Amino acid sequence: MFAEEIRTFRRLGVRYVLLQILNFASVLASGLMMWKGLGLITNTESPIVVVLSGSMEPAFYRGDLLFLTNPPNQRYVNGDITVYKIPGADIPIVHRVLETHDVAVGGKKRGAVSAAPVARKQLLLTKGDNNNIDDLELYQGLEYLERKHIVGKVRGFLPYVGYVTIAMNDFPQLKYALLGGLGLLALFQRE
Amino acid sequence: MASRIRKHTNGDSAASSQAEDPLAASTSSTSSNAISSLLASAASSVIREEVKVNNASATEMKHACDDALKRFLSRPELFKQIYTHTDIRLALGWTCVFIAAGTGLYGWKVEFEKSKPVVWAGLILYITLTVIQTLYAYFIEGDIVFVGKRKTFDKRIVTERITISSTSTPSTPTHPPAYSLSLSYVRSTSGGKSLLGKGRATSERGYNTFFDERGVLDQEAFERWVGGVVGGVMEGKAD
Numbered sequence: 025m026f027a028e029e030i031r032t033f034r035r036l037g038v039r040y041v042l043l044q045i046l047n048f049a050s051v052l053a054s055g056l057m058m059w060k061g062l063g064l065i066t067n068t069e070s071p072i073v074v075v076l077s078g079s080m081e082p083a084f085y086r087g088d089l090l091f092l093t094n095p096p097n098q099r100y101v102n103g104d105i106t107v108y109k110i111p112g113a114d115i116p117i118v119h120r121v122l123e124t125h126d127v128a129v130g131g132k133k134r135g136a137v138s139a140a141p142v143a144r145k146q147l148l149l150t151k152g153d154n155n156n157i158d159d160l161e162l163y164q165g166l167e168y169l170e171r172k173h174i175v176g177k178v179r180g181f182l183p184y185v186g187y188v189t190i191a192m193n194d195f196p197q198l199k200y201a202l203l204g205g206l207g208l209l210a211l212f213q214r215e
Numbered sequence: 216m217a218s219r220i221r222k223h224t225n226g227d228s229a230a231s232s233q234a235e236d237p238l239a240a241s242t243s244s245t246s247s248n249a250i251s252s253l254l255a256s257a258a259s260s261v262i263r264e265e266v267k268v269n270n271a272s273a274t275e276m277k278h279a280c281d282d283a284l285k286r287f288l289s290r291p292e293l294f295k296q297i298y299t300h301t302d303i304r305l306a307l308g309w310t311c312v313f314i315a316a317g318t319g320l321y322g323w324k325v326e327f328e329k330s331k332p333v334v335w336a337g338l339i340l341y342i343t344l345t346v347i348q349t350l351y352a353y354f355i356e357g358d359i360v361f362v363g364k365r366k367t368f369d370k371r372i373v374t375e376r377i378t379i380s381s382t383s384t385p386s387t388p389t390h391p392p393a394y395s396l397s398l399s400y401v402r403s404t405s406g407g408k409s410l411l412g413k414g415r416a417t418s419e420r421g422y423n424t425f426f427d428e429r430g431v432l433d434q435e436a437f438e439r440w441v442g443g444v445v446g447g448v449m450e451g452k453a454d
Contacts, residue, residue: 039302039305042309043301050311053316053341054315056316056318056319057315060318060338061338063322063327172328
């Protein structure tokens with residue numbers, strides 16, 4: 025099937041082959057850089073996530089796409105929907121903030137609470153809208169979540185779009201087929 | 216890209232007698248007449264693979280013409296192609312890809328907060344190189360498809376340099392889609408320091424003069440036309 029294309033490549037030379045592979049590689053590279061850039065701008069490692077469970081119904085259903093930001097100096101308040109990741113658990117969880125507590129910023133007087141609560145030292149407790157109990161059991165020993173466990177706060181969402189990612193994760197062959205198809209298209213086409 | 220590979224030999228006896236003796240032509244090659252005749256002959260004894268494209272797509276036809284032009288002018292007795300533009304595009308492009316890959320790998324291995332400075336650096340570098348690459352392709356490279364050099368020896372070393380750009384004009388109700396060539400030619404000696412001659416030429420032909428209804432490119436006719444234009448510009452400012 026590829027004999028004709030391989031003969032064409034040999035005729036056209038090394039530079040041509042490198043150029044065609046570059047076409048494909050640069051598409052991937054620009055996609056990756058856009059993702060990383062978006063993550064840096066929103067200050068979160070994963071600015072777009074997919075909802076996997078139904079614990080936030082009727083607000084979010086499985087397969088929804090969520091857009092996150094993580095403003096470093098803004099306090100989280102009750103009612104914010106956050107995505108957090110417990111060290112030791114591999115999947116992030118999206119639930120609503122139920123309680124927030126402020127920790128004293130360590131000054132000369134121990135035990136004093138600072139007049140202006142500092143965003144970075146917040147403690148949070150979360151609960152899924154569709155769950156009966158709060159998330160204490162998910163915290164793997166912790167009593168409260170710290171800011172460093174939070175991936176981000178949900179700013180917006182798109183319904184159903186996330187099913188593509190879910191399908192690609194459940195059927196990895198789909199991912200390879202898509203990538204392979206894209207590669208062939210880029211290699212054998214000229215702008 | 217669709218090119219059927221079928222060996223196809225033309226048998227045009229009138230032109231072959233001149234083309235079969237390129238050595239004789241090259242000894243007096245500084246004489247522009249010999250060069251023009253060499254170019255115009257479009258050696259028909261050369262075995263060519265059939266080039267077949269979709270003749271509804273002006274882009275495919277332009278690429279086929281560009282490739283035929285490069286193949287023709289890169290013949291050992293004609294010009295030696297200079298790959299500077301291609302090499303710069305390859306170098307910039309692949310550097311961008313490696314920077315992106317490195318940044319991605321680093322961001323994956325190192326935890327988010329700690330990785331931020333390096334990822335910022337990688338991102339800024341990537342954007343800078345991409346912008347430079349785009350500007351280069353737009354301003355410096357432009358429509359150039361072929362840059363060739365040729366050195367001949369006749370009392371002194373004469374260097375000839377030709378730059379060819381091509382554009383494709385789409386079809387209008389009055390004329391068919393056309394392929395337009397624009398050449399720029401410089402002849403100099405003693406390492407490029409003294410200029411012997413310069414020339415410029417443009418020529419346009421409709422694609423229908425070279426492609427038949429199946430989409431097969433008539434390479435001999437194309438090469439004859441290109442040879443004529445190149446010979447013309449080389450002869451225009453002869454010694």
